[in-house]
Amino acid sequence: MTPAPHALTPPQPAGRLAAFLRRPGPLGGDALLALAATLVALVLLYGNATQADAPMQVGFVDGRPVAFLPEETGPDSWTVILAMLTTIALAWRRSSPILVFGVQLGAVLVVDEENVAIPIIAALAAGAYTVAAHVPRARTALAVLGAGTVALVAKFPDDDNSPPGVTVLAVMAAMWAAGRTIGTWRTRAGALHGRAVKAEYEREVAVALERARIARELHDVVSHNVSVMVIQSGAARMVLRTDPDAATEALRAVETSGRETMAELRYMLDVLTAQDGGGGAGEGGGAPAAEAGGSRPGTTGSGPRSGSGAGSPASGQPGTGATGRGVPDGDALGPPLAPQPDLARLPVLVDRVRTAGLDVRLDTGAGFGPLPPGVELTAYRVVQEALTNALKYAPGSRTDVTLTHDPGSLRIEVADRGPAEGRRPEPLGAGRGLLGLAERVHLHNGTFRSGHRPTGGYRVEATIPVPAP
Structure with missing residues (x-):
C-alpha cells in the first residue's frame, strides 16, 4: 500500500529527542542518566571534603607563635572508583538490567562499611528499580532482588554503626513495587499503542482498496461512454448535412452517454470526498479519474x-x-447510483x-x-x-x-x-x-x-x- 502522506514526513527535532530518550543502551537516554548520575556523585563526594579531625597545632617560628591547621582531606580513591563504576553502569540499565544490578551490588559488597557513600547506594537503588521494571519475568526479577537483599542485610547487620536490615528491606521493597507498577503500565500502554497503529493501518488499507475499486469503476464507465460519445459525435458531424435524422439520433446518443457519465462521476467523486472526511475531490478523486483512458x-x-x-x-x-x-445511500452523497x-x-x-x-x-x-x-x-x-x-x-x-x-x-x-x-x-x-x-x-x-x-x-x-x- 502506498504510505500515507504523514508517514513520509521527516521526524521533527522534538520527535528525534523523544526517540533518543526512549532508546535503551549506551547510545540512548540511559547514557544521559549515567552521565548526570556520575557528575552528581563526584560533586557529592568532593563537595563534602573535610579537614582532618586532628586538633590545631601551635608552634613558634622565629620566636613568634604560628597556628598549623590540619590538611584538607578528600574522599577515598577506592570509594570514588566504585561510585563511578555504579553510576556509569546505569548506561546499560535497560539493555542488561540484571548485569548492571550485579555490578552495583558487587561494588557495595566489596567496599568498606565506612566508605559506603550516598551515590553508591542511590545507584544501587536505581538498578534495583530497573530490574523490577524491565525484566519481563516477575519471578526472575524477584529472585535477583531477593538475593541482593539477603547480601545487603548480611553486609549491614543491625547495629549502631550500620543501616539496620529493616531499612534495606524497605528500600528494596519500594523499588520492587515501583518498578513492577511502572513496568506493567508501560506494557499495557505499548499494547494499546500497537492496537491503535494496527487499526489505523487497517483503516488506510480499507480506504486504499475502496479507492482502487472506484478507480476501476471510473475506468470502466468513463472509458466506454466517452469512446461511444466520440464516435457518435464524429458520425453526426459526417451526416449532419446529408441525413439530419441520423445526425440527430447520434447526438441524442451522445447526450445520453454524457448524462450517464456525469452522474457516475459526480457520485463517485462524492464518495471519495466523504472518505477524505470532507477533504474534497481534488485530493482523493483526481488520481483515479486520471486513469480513465x-x-x-x-x-x-x-x-x-x-x-x-x-x-x-x-x-x-x-x-x-x-x-x-x-x-x-440516497441523497446524502448526491443522486443514487444505478444498479450494478x-x-x-x-x-x-x-x-x-x-x-x-x-x-x-x-x-x-x-x-x-x-x-x-x-x-x-x-x-x-x-x-x-x-x-x-x-x-x-x-x-x-x-x-x-x-x-x-x-x-x-x-x-x-x-x-x-x-x-x-x-x-x-x-x-x-x-x-x-x-x-x-x-x-x-x-x-x-x-x-x-x-x-x-x-x-x-x-x-x-x-x-x-x-x-x-
Missing part, C-alpha cells in the same frame, strides 16, 4: 491467483454494496456499441443459470472493456462476443478481426484497462488472457469459477 497492450496472461473472495470491495458482491462499505450492471444488460451494451459503428455478434448459448452478482459484474466489465478497445483499435471490425456457462465456470471471449479497411485505429494506450480486468478476474480466482490473434485482430479471454449453488 482506454488501453490495449500487446499480450497479457495470468493463471489463478488467490483473491479476497466474496464480499471484497473490488468484487462488487453483496457485503460491500455498489458504493463501498460504509457509504450512505449484470449479464442481463449485455444486449443493451451491444446495441450501443453497434450504434457507434462496430459489427458485434453476441452469443450466449443456452443462457445462464443463477450466478453470483460479483461474477456477473466482472463478466460484464470484461465484455465492456473489450468492446471499448475494439471501438478504438479495430474500428468497423466484426467482433464476436461469446459467453459459455459450463458447470463450475463462466467463460468469456471477445475477439475482433482488426481495423476495417480504410479505418484508422487510435494510438495504443498504457494497458491500464486490461490490467484492471485481470485484477477483477483474479479476485474470483479466475484466469485472464489477452493478445493478438494469429489470423489478425485481438482476443480477450476470461474464465471465472462459479461456486456450486
Whole structure:
C-alpha cells in the first residue's frame, strides 16, 4: 500500500529527542542518566571534603607563635572508583538490567562499611528499580532482588554503626513495587499503542482498496461512454448535412452517454470526498479519474491467483454494496447510483456499441443459470472493456462476443478481426484497462488472457469459477 502522506514526513527535532530518550543502551537516554548520575556523585563526594579531625597545632617560628591547621582531606580513591563504576553502569540499565544490578551490588559488597557513600547506594537503588521494571519475568526479577537483599542485610547487620536490615528491606521493597507498577503500565500502554497503529493501518488499507475499486469503476464507465460519445459525435458531424435524422439520433446518443457519465462521476467523486472526511475531490478523486483512458497492450496472461473472495470491495458482491462499505445511500452523497450492471444488460451494451459503428455478434448459448452478482459484474466489465478497445483499435471490425456457462465456470471471449479497411485505429494506450480486468478476474480466482490473434485482430479471454449453488 502506498504510505500515507504523514508517514513520509521527516521526524521533527522534538520527535528525534523523544526517540533518543526512549532508546535503551549506551547510545540512548540511559547514557544521559549515567552521565548526570556520575557528575552528581563526584560533586557529592568532593563537595563534602573535610579537614582532618586532628586538633590545631601551635608552634613558634622565629620566636613568634604560628597556628598549623590540619590538611584538607578528600574522599577515598577506592570509594570514588566504585561510585563511578555504579553510576556509569546505569548506561546499560535497560539493555542488561540484571548485569548492571550485579555490578552495583558487587561494588557495595566489596567496599568498606565506612566508605559506603550516598551515590553508591542511590545507584544501587536505581538498578534495583530497573530490574523490577524491565525484566519481563516477575519471578526472575524477584529472585535477583531477593538475593541482593539477603547480601545487603548480611553486609549491614543491625547495629549502631550500620543501616539496620529493616531499612534495606524497605528500600528494596519500594523499588520492587515501583518498578513492577511502572513496568506493567508501560506494557499495557505499548499494547494499546500497537492496537491503535494496527487499526489505523487497517483503516488506510480499507480506504486504499475502496479507492482502487472506484478507480476501476471510473475506468470502466468513463472509458466506454466517452469512446461511444466520440464516435457518435464524429458520425453526426459526417451526416449532419446529408441525413439530419441520423445526425440527430447520434447526438441524442451522445447526450445520453454524457448524462450517464456525469452522474457516475459526480457520485463517485462524492464518495471519495466523504472518505477524505470532507477533504474534497481534488485530493482523493483526481488520481483515479486520471486513469480513465482506454488501453490495449500487446499480450497479457495470468493463471489463478488467490483473491479476497466474496464480499471484497473490488468484487462488487453483496457485503460491500455498489458504493463501498460504509457509504450512505440516497441523497446524502448526491443522486443514487444505478444498479450494478449484470449479464442481463449485455444486449443493451451491444446495441450501443453497434450504434457507434462496430459489427458485434453476441452469443450466449443456452443462457445462464443463477450466478453470483460479483461474477456477473466482472463478466460484464470484461465484455465492456473489450468492446471499448475494439471501438478504438479495430474500428468497423466484426467482433464476436461469446459467453459459455459450463458447470463450475463462466467463460468469456471477445475477439475482433482488426481495423476495417480504410479505418484508422487510435494510438495504443498504457494497458491500464486490461490490467484492471485481470485484477477483477483474479479476485474470483479466475484466469485472464489477452493478445493478438494469429489470423489478425485481438482476443480477450476470461474464465471465472462459479461456486456450486
